[in-house]
């Protein structure tokens with residue numbers, strides 16, 4: 001594992017990880033890596049049903065995608081084969097495809113290598129589901145964010161509305177529930193807090209409250 005400093009933020013869908021990762025990274029002056037965007041990008045490129053392909057086929061198709069990270073904080077840019085990954089991966093449908101693909105061990109292995117390679121080049125804030133447990137078990141600062149399901153569904157609703165979508169709250173709540181269940185129950189790197197992660201319930205905190213809590217812990221552990 002690299003000697004670079006890694007801050008891990010894990011947690012379920014809609015808990016606000018991306019906004020927090022971006023903000024924490026901005027405060028620390030380092031880039032943030034949205035590992036969900038890597039799974040989403042592969043899911044979009046490979047299309048529905050990709051999780052049923054053979055391991056060799058998946059290895060070949062995933063290996064054709066090279067990820068890179070540039071910038072820092074707010075201006076961090078994650079690219080696949082030199083092309084920035086954009087809003088096209090952010091729909092709930094692509095999220096579900098990503099969750100299915102993410103249960104396949106060969107896909108996780110390849111992305112784990114890519115995530116470690118990126119963190120070998122820079123200090124970084126990483127967010128995902130298995131950052132503190134599997135990909136960066138030796139990270140110094142680990143956080144697991146959670147929030148009540150109804151709060152997460154409402155946050156995701158606002159996020160999608162801000163992008164001009166008109167999602168249905170009941171359907172969104174069900175999609176998030178399904179995705180969480182898949183992410184928590186899969187055999188390969190299931191969503192769960194690392195034993196040494198700081199647990200933060202963000203249900204009743206705004207972004208500044210969560211940010212203050214995370215930065216305090218980082219400062220105390222330095």
Ligand code: DC
Nearest residue numbers: 035036037039098099102128129130
């Ligand atoms: O964080 P997100 O909603 O963008 O992630 C989309 C899906 O990708 C998520 O439902 C599960 C998967 N994922 C994962 O399995 N491991 C990660 N480190 C990040 C995401």
